[in-house]
Amino acid sequence: MRPTPDSAGALDLSGRSRRGLLSLFPSRTRGNLADQVYAVLVRSMGIVLPLLFGFIVLRIGVAAWPAIRSFGPAFVTSTDWNPVAREFGALPFIYGTVVSSFLALAIAVPLAVGLAIFLTELAPRWLAAPVAFATELLAAIPSVVYGLWGIFVLVPFLRSAVQEPLAATLGGAIPFFAGPAYGFSMMSGAVILSIMIVPFISAVTREVLTAVPRDQREAALALGATRWEMTWQVAIPYALPGILGGAILGLGRALGETVAITMVIGNRPDIARSILAPGYTMASVLANEFSEATGDLYLSALMEVALLLFGITILVNVIAQLLVWRVSLRGGR
């Protein structure tokens, strides 16, 4: 069939060159046609997705406009959230989202990085693979299941084993740990978030630690470094931009997480100094209240909260990108 062995060879790349309608066409045209279809396809995806993004922002912005107009900047500085009195101040939610997420990060990063170091640097292979797999399974548990577990296991446990002793001992001296111990609290929210983001951070950290070039490790070892020194002075610094990236990924997840934290944080729109007190997050208020949002202004206020959550998430990601960029530059130049 084929005029020259060359073109036959080129066609064989597709695996089924000799069958199908397209093989009627000369091979060059066929290749071009496929390329063109492919180019149109990916180009349109490249255009459609940013458009979709813009459209979402636009719609939320339009819906939030009445609230933006009637409250102005007071919306983000006021702590009063009273739908009945048509008073809407989002600060408690902003505070709750940011504080619970960063607390979660503070708990999760040491855990996840430690786990990743153990798995890549120390653990024997027969142990590393199953432990890594089990950790990654944590990410597969649905959010609502975490929430249920939080309500029935984590919260009672934290209340009796952590919060009550903490309030009794340090509570008087340190306002962050002041009682009473509600159980459903900022702390419970942060803990459940941290468990949820550990798999992401540790997976990324493991990935970047594995990617540290062998010659870097060998250089340190050949100079008489111990395993410990090699890990901390060479492997971790080399992998640091990636580890930061993993932490940011985790932070992004924590900021947006809704169901699980809603079920354990207590959902009280207050800014409490103590992390043993209940809080509220932006995602939680959206999930809890959109169905009962009577009146246009109420719905509009929720839309503005959504817009803010969106904005904060983007802001955090931008800052994170800059951070990663700076850290990776420091090594390079």
Added chain:
Amino acid sequence: MMEESLLPMETKWNPGVPGIPAPTVGASHALPEGGKQVAAGAPFAVEARSFSFWYGANQALADISLTITTRQVTALIGPSGCGKSTFLRSINRMNDLIPNTRHEGELLLEGGSVYRPDQDVVLLRRRVGMVFQKSNPFPKSIFENVAYGPRVNRLVQGRRQLEGLVERSLRQAALWDEVKDRLEKSALGLSGGQQQRLCIARALAVSPHILLMDEPASALDPIATQKIEELIYELKDQYTIVIVTHNMQQAARVSDVTAFFYLGKLVEVGRTEEIFTNPKNDQTEAYITGRFG
């Protein structure tokens, strides 16, 4: 039989740097014929006795018996996969990083067994500097790269002492003049040849007794290669150097002793000019004349 053709390559090598004698065949003959190798009580830096090494089921080294004399340059040559790098990396137990390896026989470093169970690998590696095929500076400043070894081994006290050691090491590696004004700049901004000399300086900073070089110039251009070779020639007064190389002319130029490995076996070892002019083994001759490998 090997003609005289490789010999001129040795004499051709002329660093043209004042103070460094151009190595000639004569220079290698400065010592009594064979004297370095057989002299009674001559310290062997490395001694392998029927040493064999396996990666899993693959035997990489078979029954190697080889002595490496102090303050000489020993070149290990042979085609890819012949075991020369494995041998080199056994000396400082770099192969420990690879799972499922095992060995038989003895490998002695300055008289002590490298693989004895109570051997402290960290202390062992402190005595053995290593330069790798691809220059591998840390992504830190030039100063920090050289200072890493002394720091991690706690060899110096105070900044001034450390600075002195860094300068001395960089001078020894013939890099000081090029980098003295940019010590705080990233090492990754150096050229490939400078990076490799930085790695040599880094290795020298812990005062090793023996320097292992795994194809140190294979990724470098001819001029950078020449600088590395000049450096090797200078360093051999103070250090025992073992160099793995694919470059036959390089082996001929820099080494005193050449060992030819093939298929995991040590085929022939002898004084470099002997190996290159009058090899006793047919395989050696075939390899150095470029008929295979």
